[in-house]
Amino acid sequence: MGKQIINKNKIKQKIAIEHVASNPNITIKELSKSLHIDRKTASSWMNHPKFIDKVYDRFMEIAGKELPLILLALIREAKEGNTRAI
Numbered sequence: 001m002g003k004q005i006i007n008k009n010k011i012k013q014k015i016a017i018e019h020v021a022s023n024p025n026i027t028i029k030e031l032s033k034s035l036h037i038d039r040k041t042a043s044s045w046m047n048h049p050k051f052i053d054k055v056y057d058r059f060m061e062i063a064g065k066e067l068p069l070i071l072l073a074l075i076r077e078a079k080e081g082n083t084r085a086i
Contacts, residue, residue, distance in 0.1 A: 012037060016045055021058035 012035050019034060020026055032042035045051045077085030 013045060013051070016042070017051065017054045017058055020046065020055045021062055024055075024059065 016031060016035055019031055028039055028042045028046060031037075031046070032039045035042070074085055
């Protein structure tokens with residue numbers, strides 16, 4: 001039974017990583033509510049260096065494909081004199 005609890009915990013952590021990577025502004029309260037976990041657990045995960053690294057990696061997978069387009073738009077706007085674009 002102990003293994004089953006660990007596996008469920010790992011699955012919830014993977015879901016939490018996806019939630020945080022997709023919505024970096026999510027609060028601990030919102031995360032704990034959406035995953036039906038204790039706030040202390042959510043807080044512990046969100047402050048753990050390995051969790052943070054995994055969220056960052058996943059975020060870069062999600063947002064990374066947009067970055068070249070964003071950079072090109074910023075360059076174009078800067079060349080046109082739009083100092084507020086940055």
